[in-house]
Amino acid sequence: MIAIFEAAALEAGSAILKVYHQGPEIRLKGDNSPVTEADERAEAIILKHLRAFLPNIPVIAEEQVAAGLVPQITADTFILVDPLDGTREFIARHDDFTVNIALIEKGQPVVGYVYAPALGMAYAGKPGRAEKQLVGADFSIIERLTVETRTPQDEICALVSRSHNSVETQAYIAANAIHAQKAIGSSLKFCLLAEGLADIYPRFSRTMEWDTAAGDAVLRAAGGKTLDPSGNPLTYGKRNRKNEVDFANSDFIAWAKAPSGG
Structure with a gap:
């Protein structure tokens, strides 16, 4: 399965970079978040791959959800897709935007692929193994x-969000006497934890499940954890809750090495 995610993400990344270099046209979705042609092209490519090779697994994809196209999830297994995580980074010409694809089983992210096309690197996670991949100019993997x-x-x-930092996040950092912090866009924050380049990613502002699932899978495969406010592993497939939109995450804290008992 990771090979299917890899092929889909690499092709999607190629399409994203073409728009990136041309300069994107920007529109606003119903929730006032930005969307570009790159988001839509990438999602169409990913869905094409998933329909061809994994036709029986439901797919929850960000732009389809925005258009009201949400498949019924009748099993414990489904796929989450964010074709361009960090659209604001993409628009602002920062290179830390990503393509995210994740497999969810029984509420947990078990396989994830995160590709940062402008940086020429990707991260893959599956049970027992997490890897960083260096991607060549021809969009092939040159090193794992x-x-x-x-x-x-x-x-x-x-690590904190460049575009969505919050007073609550900064208060947590101050209360825990954390003096070093770095602002990064997109799901790369999970991947930097997985790579051992940072220790904690506290998030006290809105994220959706497709924003986090792939990076979370990579982090867990590398030995880290993502915990909700109760100290339990962050779960996926959250629907039909009172006063909350489907697939919205709670606040969370992602750890390279979670504290004992967490």
Whole structure:
């Protein structure tokens, strides 16, 4: 399955870069979030791959959901797709936007693929293995490197969202005496934790499941955890809740190495 995700993401990334270099036309969706032709092209490519090779697994894809096209999930297994995570980064000409594809089983992300086309690198996670991939100019994998999380250093480094930082996030960082932080866009924050380049990613602002699932799968495969406010693993497939939209995440804290008991 990871090979299917890889092929889909690499082709989608190629299409995204063409729009990136041309300059995207920007529109607003119903929730006032931006969308570009790159989001739509990439999603169409990914869905094409998934329908060809995994036709029996329901797919929840961000732009389809925005258009009101939400398949019924009648089993414990489905796929989450964010064709262009970090659209604001993409529009602002920052390179840390990603393509995200994840397999969810019984509420947990078990296989994930994150591709950062402008950076020429990708991350893949499946049970027992997480890897960083270096991607060539021809969109083929030229090197695969096993990654794993690190034990927190004397000075803990926190990752925060460049475009969606919040007062609550900064308050958490201050309350826990975390002095080093770095702002990164998209799901790459999970991947940097998985690679052992940072220690914690606290998120106290809105995310959707397709924003986090692929990176979360990579992080868990590398030995990390993503915990909800109750200290339980963040779950996926959340629907039909009172006063909350479907597939919205709670606040969470992602750890390279979670504290004991977490």
